[in-house]
Amino acid sequence: MAQDAQKPQKSVLLRTIATPLILTALMVALALLTLAVGSRPFNQTMIDIFVRVILVVGLYIFVGNSGVLSFGHIGFTCLGAYAAAWLTMPPMMKELSFPGLPDWLKAVQLPYGPGAVLAALFAGVFALLFGRVLMRLSGIAASIATFAMLAMINTIYANWESVTAATNSVVGIPIVRTIWPYMIGAIVAIFVAWLHAVSRFGLALRAARDEPTAALASGIDIPRVRLVAFGLSGVVMGLGGALMAHSIGVVTPDTFYLGLTFITLSMLVVGGMSTLSGAVSGVVILSLLIQGLRWLERGVPVGNTTFALPGGLQEILLGVVMIAILARRPNGLFSKEFAWPFGARDRRGPALAATQTVPEGDA
C-alpha cells in the first residue's frame, strides 16, 4: 500500500517473517542437496544436521531470549528420546529392555510421528515442572541449577535398570532413514521459535534480559515469562531427542550428557546466541566444518600420495577455529536476524522490534 511509509508499524508478524522463511528455504535447500547427492553417508550427515538444528533452536528459545545460559536442556532431549523408545518399540523388545514399564505402555506401539509428538509433550511437561522451581533463579545460579537438573536426569536414567535399561544401549528403536521428517521437524522448530520470539512472551522475556529492572518496573512477571520459554524449549528439545533416537536407532544415557550439551551450546554461541538466524547457521557452519575436518582426517588423495591429518587434530582445529571466531566476533557470527536483502524499512529483526514495539491490546 502507498501509505505504508506513513504508517508507523506494520504487524510484527509481517515485518519479521523474512527470518523464518529464509531459514526454511535454507533447510529445504539442504534437503534437496541431499536428494541430489543421493549417497547414504551424506544422507546421515544431513539428518544429523537437521536434528542439531532442532536442538539448538530449542536451546535458543530459552537461552537466546532470556540470556540465561542453560546447561540442562539436553536433559529434556534425553527424556524425549527415551519416551520415543517407550512408545515406538515393538512390545516384545520392550519386555526385554524395560521390564519395569507399566503394562499399558508395554502394549502400545505407535508410528514414529505421533510417538515423537507425545515424546516432545512429555519432555515439555517435565520442563514446566522443573522450570516452576528453577525459574526463580537468575544468572549463573540458574545455569548451575539447570546443570544440576541435567546431572539428576542423567543419574536416574543411568541407574533405573527396569525402566531405562540403565547404561545399556537400548536397541530396537525403529530407524527412519528418509530425510523429510527431520527437515519438517527443523522447520517446525524454527517457526515455533519465531512465533514465540514475536509473541508478547518473547518480547517481555527479551526486555527482561536487556533491562531486568526496567522490565520488572513495567510489570513483567520475569519468572513467568521465563517459564513459558523454558516449557516451550523443553518441547522442542524433546522433539529433537525423539528424532535423534529414530535417526541412530540406539539410545544410552551418556549420549545425552555433557558432550552433546557443550557441542550444542557452542553452536549456539558461535552462531550468535541472541538470534534465531545465528542459532541455525551456527549449526550448519560448525557441522560442515566438523565434516570437512573428518574428511581431511580420513585422507585426501593429492597426486600419488594421500594427505591426511593425524588423528585428534580434527578436534584441536575445531577448538582453535571456535576460539578464533569468538575472539573476532564475541557476539557470534550473526548478531542480526536474516532479512530480505531489499527494503531498508523491513530490515529490523525481532531483537530490534523488542525495543520498538509495544504489543497492542492482549495480542
Place this chain on the structure above:
Amino acid sequence: MLQVLFDALSLGSLYALGALGIALIFGVMRLVNFAHGDVIAFAVFALLWPSVDAVAIVFAGKMPWFLLIPFILAVGAGLSVLSEVVVFRRFRHASPATMMIASFALGFVIRYFLLMLFSSRPKSISLLPALSQPVEVLGARMPLLQLITIVATLVMLTGLSVFVRRTRFGLEMRAAAENFTMARMLGVRANRVIMGAFALSGALAGAIAIILGSQTGTVDIQMGGAVMLMAFIATVIGGLGSLEGAVLAGFLIGAASVVMQTVLPPEARPFRDAFVYGAVILVLLFRPQGLIAARGTKERV
C-alpha cells in the same frame, strides 16, 4: 564414624582445591574456566614421555618427591598462564557466555592434544607409592595418602589465605575481585593481577593432579573432568568470587556425598548423585547468591 569424617574431609579437600582454582579466576575476570579440568589432566601427563603405547613411559615422574611436586605445580601454573596470554586476554570485554564457551573450546584443544600424544587409554603409574600404606589415626585405619591430602590441603589453604590477606599482591587481587575498574584506576596493574590469579589457579590444579594421580594410580585424559564439575558447583554454591565460600562449599559437597553414601538405603545408593544435585538446587533456591555472597557481584542499578 571417624572413618566417614576422614573420607568426607579428603574428598572435600579435592573439591575445595578445585573450587578455589575456579573462584580465583572468576574473581578477577568473571570467567568460569571450563579448561581447569584439562589443566589438571595435563599436569599429570607431564610426568610421562609422549607415546601411544598402553604402558606408561615414566620420564619426569622419576624425580624424587621434593623435585616432583614443584615440577607438577609449575607445569599447571605454566599452562594456566599460557592459556591466559594466548586465549583469554582476547576475551577481556566479552560476555560471560562467550568466555565460557571459549574456555570450553580451549579445554577441548588441550584434551585432544593429550589424546594425540598419549591415546585415550588410561595408563597406570605409581606416583609416590609410599603414600598408599595404611596408618592408624584415632582408631580409624586409612591410607597415609588420605591423611596427607587433608593436611596438605589445610596447609595450602592457610598459606593462600595468609598470602591473600597479608601481601601486597594479595591485596591487589582482592581489590580487583571486588571492583576491577576501580582497582585499575587506583594503580593495580590488571595484567599482573590476572596472570597471578591464573598462575595460582594452575598451581592448585597441579596439586589436585598429584593427589588424584597418587590416589588412583592411573592417569587418564578424563580425570580432571569430574572434579572440575563438582568444583564448579561448589564455587557457585559458595558464592561466586568468594574464596572462603568456595572452600566451604567444596568441603560441604564432599561431606554430603560421603554422608549420603553411608546413610542412604542400599537400593537408593546408585542414585546418590541425584540426591546431591537435588540438594544443590535446594541450596541455590534459598541462597541464590551463594552461602557467602561476595561483595561486588550484585549488579548496581
